[in-house]
Amino acid sequence: MSVQHLIAVAVIGPGSGRLGANLAAAVALIGLVLGGLALARSAGRIGSGSGRRGAIVALVAGLFGIALAGLHLATNTGDFGTGSGRAGAIVALAVGLVGLVLGGLTLARSRHAG
Template sequence: MSVRRLLTAAVVGLIGGIGLAAPASAHTSVQSAAATVYGPTFDRIWASVAALLAIAAVVIGRLALTRSTRRIGNGGRRGAVVALGAGLIALVNGGLVLATADGGPGTGNGVVAGAAALVLGLIATLLGGLARARSLRTS
């Protein structure tokens, strides 16, 4: 898959996700304001794990991108595949957290970490795809 197709798919997915989130956000504005929740909830833990996975995937994707230009070793192919897989998992989980959230930040739904996982997962997926494309080109 070319880098241009990968970027196009990522942008279309992001725009589609925003379009699907708009009706959900309109629905939550009608509901009464929920009380602020302190402490861990299931949704916060789920979103935090997805965000940590996304951070790790971004780091691995950056390392794979750096290694993809070298002629020694496997050119960062394994790292690129790991960054792609982990980035997609974080992207999907961040989107699911945001889709199932009943309120905004501070309600115990993990909205902030879910948004971070969504954005960082997209970045990791792009880095992994770019590293994979470069490693295939240099071999």
């Protein structure tokens, strides 16, 4: 094995393209779950309170997930089916957008209620 081959394996690595997409999807999914819980809390289904704090966290997590997915798509050179994580980043964009919408709905509801 040559030095160039070892460097290429260390830099590229197996599945390294999926890491950014998986991280973006995980952060976006956290935003989606927190947005759903905050919306349920503001509707009075679980707990008490307006869910405002959860809505803000959902907005931040959704936005951060969207930013990570966008960064991954901008820096990714692979195509679909190559293991570069392009499809995962697109899914993370959609999930982050839903989390963002749920957080925004909850904030709008908490403003009208209080």
